[in-house]
Amino acid sequence: MFIILTILFPVIAGILVSCMKAPSYRARCIRYAAVSLVSAVLGIILIFIGGSITLFSFSENVTFSFMLDPIGKVFLSTVLILYTCTAFYAFEYMSVEAYQPLFFAFYYISLGAMIAVCASANLVTVYFCFEMATLSTVPMVLHERTKEAVAAGMKYLFYSVGGALMGLFGVFLVYFYGMAGREFCEGGFLDAASAAGHREILLIAVFIAIVGFGTKAGMYPMHGWLPTAHPIAPAPASALLSGIIAKAGVIVVIRLIYYSVGPDFIRGTWVQYAWMGLAMLTILMGSTMAFLQENMKKRLAYSTVSQISYIMLALSMLSDQGVRGALLHVVSHAASKGCLFLCAGVFIYKLGKRRVDELTGVGLQMPVVMSCFLLASLSLVGIPPMGGFLSKWEIAMSSVSNGMGVLSVLPIVVLLISAMLTAGYLLPVAFKAFFPGRDASVDREKKEPTHLMTVPMILLCCTSLIMGIFGVSILNAVGL
Secondary structure (H helix, E strand, C coil): CHHHHHHHHHHHHHHHHHHCCCCCHHHHHHHHHHHHHHHHHHHHHHHHHCCEEEEEEEECCEEEEEECCHHHHHHHHHHHHHHHHHHHHHHHHHHHCCCHHHHHHHHHHHHHHHHHHHHECCHHHHHHHHHHHHHHHHHHHCCCCCHHHHHHHHHHHHHHHHHHHHHHHHHHHHHHCECCCCCCCCCCCECHHHHCCCHHHHHHHHHHHHHHHHCCCCCCCCCCHHHHHHHHCCHHHHHHHHHCHHHHHHHHHHHHHHHHHCHHHHCCCHHHHHHHHHHHHHHHHHHHHHHHCCEHHHHHHHHHHHHHHHHHHHHHCCCHHHHHHHHHHHHHHHHHHHHHHHHHHHHHHHHCCCEHHHCCCHHHHCHHHHHHHHHHHHHHHCCCCCHHHHHHHHHHHHHHCCCCCHHHHHHHHHHHHHHHHHHHHHHHHHHHHHCCCCCCCCCCCCCCCCHHHHHHHHHHHHHHHHHHHHHHHHHHHCCC
16 A cells, blocks of 8 residues: 555645645745655655555456556656655745646646556556646646647647557557456566467557657657747746656556567567667757757757657667666656756746857856756766766667667767767857856856755756766666
């Protein structure tokens, strides 16, 4: 029952605090802080004690069950880190926004949904929780209730639901040809006898499901919602969407391929090659589009399209090292990109600046914030000892050892080109912020935000650094 408590506590507590009257916004934020901290403690305890539970059965082989395995522990740790840091940041950021209780209510509902996604024990459960994570985050995208915000929220909803329906087609067929039980297990649960003679239709269904669930991860051609939703959503919501909610699609793909179908079923087939091709295309397209954007949040949104496809590329290699590289990038990207979106939120909140060309000299006004921006950027580029370097190294090594001829080299070329583009659209921002030049007219008055904003960004940078130094040891500790 502890799993259920961990899932339901932030949902129920977040709704109650939002509905209760509070003497002031500060008093309400103190209550929200308690909800965040207790939720984090419950999540940490769950990571250590594990456990499993079946709530009910739809039929003999279709159950609604939860179980936390090593993969779930990595994702749950990432969820807890990002949601906790972003919550404290949001206390100040949302102080000038309307509809604060409504925002935080859906914030904590989505936290419960993401915990459930991490702890799901079978495809039916993870699919239901995946949909709940989508529905609970749509209100955060359209929070401002402007025409643009509503349009962005609806686009996010339509893309997500459409992708989920594509994924559901794959879930149906995998269950139909699965063995009894159909719980997640290494190597998958497909029944070879039942699947014999139906291999092609299963491959088609699996590919459609990869593209469908890849919609949440921003994989081409279903990436369109991401650069639309991020610039409109409040900065805390953007950090969550990019840092971890978009990765709900990643964890479902992992569960589908590695724990349901089995990697051997698609290894060497057109599905694997098409998956790798889409991932590499998305990496290059996302990096190129990010390089061309002048709006900071839109630039970061396209960067997310590119960076999450690093994870999809690693998973498409169907190797243990590829999975390890993917998981390392899940955590390091969540920390780095979450930090960058929080920095972008500070520029909007304190200075009213949204464009890249407006940030010249900002490092003199906000040295702490811009230092965090620089460190997070170095991680995304892949500069040691930050986490992005280690994850990309593991992905590159997996590519070299996959024995697929040109597909052993091409991913590395794509990663290098993307790294150069990433450096091109992030590092000059930090350089001009700290070194505006003699001719630039710059306000040097310190405008650093409060600790509620700076400490979460510093913690996220520290998380990325820790992953760069101890990432492999952490994965070993959880059994991966």
